[in-house]
Amino acid sequence: VAESAADLYEKLLGGERRATARLITMVEDGVPEAREVLQRLHRYSGKARIIGLTGSPGSGKSTLAFRLAEYYRKEGLSIGIIAVDPTSAFTGGALLGDRIRMQGLSADPEVFIRSMGSRGALGGLAVATNDVINILDASGKDVVIVETVGAGQVEVEIVKFTHTCVVVTMPGGGDEIQAIKAGILEIGDVFVVNKSDREGAARTAADLEMMLETKPGYGAAAWKPVIVSTVALDGEGVAELAAAIDSHRQFLVESGNLEEKTILRMKAEVREILSQTVGRAAEGALGPGGPGEELLRRMAAREIDPHTAAEEIARLLFKAPPD
Numbered sequence: 001v002a003e004s005a006a007d008l009y010e011k012l013l014g015g016e017r018r019a020t021a022r023l024i025t026m027v028e029d030g031v032p033e034a035r036e037v038l039q040r041l042h043r044y045s046g047k048a049r050i051i052g053l054t055g056s057p058g059s060g061k062s063t064l065a066f067r068l069a070e071y072y073r074k075e076g077l078s079i080g081i082i083a084v085d086p087t088s089a090f091t092g093g094a095l096l097g098d099r100i101r102m103q104g105l106s107a108d109p110e111v112f113i114r115s116m117g118s119r120g121a122l123g124g125l126a127v128a129t130n131d132v133i134n135i136l137d138a139s140g141k142d143v144v145i146v147e148t149v150g151a152g153q154v155e156v157e158i159v160k161f162t163h164t165c166v167v168v169t170m171p172g173g174g175d176e177i178q179a180i181k182a183g184i185l186e187i188g189d190v191f192v193v194n195k196s197d198r199e200g201a202a203r204t205a206a207d208l209e210m211m212l213e214t215k216p217g218y219g220a221a222a223w224k225p226v227i228v229s230t231v232a233l234d235g236e237g238v239a240e241l242a243a244a245i246d247s248h249r250q251f252l253v254e255s256g257n258l259e260e261k262t263i264l265r266m267k268a269e270v271r272e273i274l275s276q277t278v279g280r281a282a283e284g285a286l287g288p289g290g291p292g293e294e295l296l297r298r299m300a301a302r303e304i305d306p307h308t309a310a311e312e313i314a315r316l317l318f319k320a321p322p323d
């Protein structure tokens with residue numbers, strides 16, 4: 001029996017996990033009714049702290065996410081964890097110990113864990129992820145952790161949807177730091193050298209520090225990125241990481257940057273949605289039976305150039321008065 005959008009909405013606000021899970025699946029599948037629920041939910045979101053965890057594959061992001069979740073649970077906070085396009089699923093590669101700890105966490109009604117594959121890429125993975133952040137936020141989660149593999153444009157896009165971005169790295173000589181250099185340095189508020197039980201951790205932290213301090217604009221920046229060393233395996237340094245995340249949060253609140261960040265988040269969100277809408281409209285206009293069909297023929301006959309044709313279509317799409 002299909003649940004109506006109104007039912008789903010009520011159940012979600014009532015804290016029903018199944019409703020949350022169902023709505024997320026609907027978002028991933030691009031089911032139109034999901035939008036109706038998202039619209040209604042919007043005014044209930046905006047309370048959660050949103051933390052991004054990004055960094056190279058296998059650096060320990062998932063393990064750290066669980067550790068952080070355990071830490072926040074002890075503080076009495078509820079948690080949502082989203083893993084975006086994980087190279088290894090939560091139930092996959094992890095060691096037995098990890099799996100058992102994870103099962104413990106996922107049995108906790110105050111913890112909601114979800115992996116998002118590129119299945120949701122249809123409507124844009126970044127938008128789908130942000131929808132899921134908002135769903136977990138509205139469902140009452142105090143903290144939402146978003147894990148992404150810090151590689152592509154989508155990840156950088158997703159980081160814009162978080163309040164605090166944690167970049168996770170591990171000892172591994174120059175390669176590791178080199179990987180970080182590509183764009184990731186700019187987006188980190190907190191940097192973690194995980195697997196500090198391994199050789200070369202101090203060196204990696206020192207290299208990182210030097211890179212951050214020589215970054216253009218470092219002296220003028222109001223927030224100086226913090227570097228934390230952790231061993232996610234046994235939880236060492238996790239309290240320090242939580243403290244660093246907290247002080248960044250504090251900074252955002254006190255400097256008024258939180259509000260600015262929220263506006264930027266909304267902007268990124270609307271921009272993504274708009275560009276998709278406009279893209280689809282353009283496809284439609286140029287498709288069979290669309291107003292562009294005739295224009296395309298005229299272009300082929302060299303009667304009209306592509307710029308003029310695009311202008312005409314834009315005028316049709318946006319219904320702007322002809323000039």
Ligand SMILES: Nc1nc2c(ncn2[C@@H]2O[C@H](COP(=O)(O)OP(=O)(O)OP(=O)(O)O)[C@@H](O)[C@H]2O)c(=O)[nH]1
Pocket residue numbers: 056057058059060061062063064086087088093094095098149194195196197198230231232233234
């Ligand atoms: N030695 C050591 N191993 C760790 C530490 N943290 C995590 N690992 C191990 O590193 C491996 C990868 O950990 P994950 O937490 O899955 O890493 P990830 O960054 O989420 O990996 P992907 O999502 O696949 O990119 C696992 O086998 C962990 O047990 C650590 O502090 N020290």
Ligand SMILES: [Mg+2]
Pocket residue numbers: 061062063083086087088147
């Ligand atoms: Mg992972």
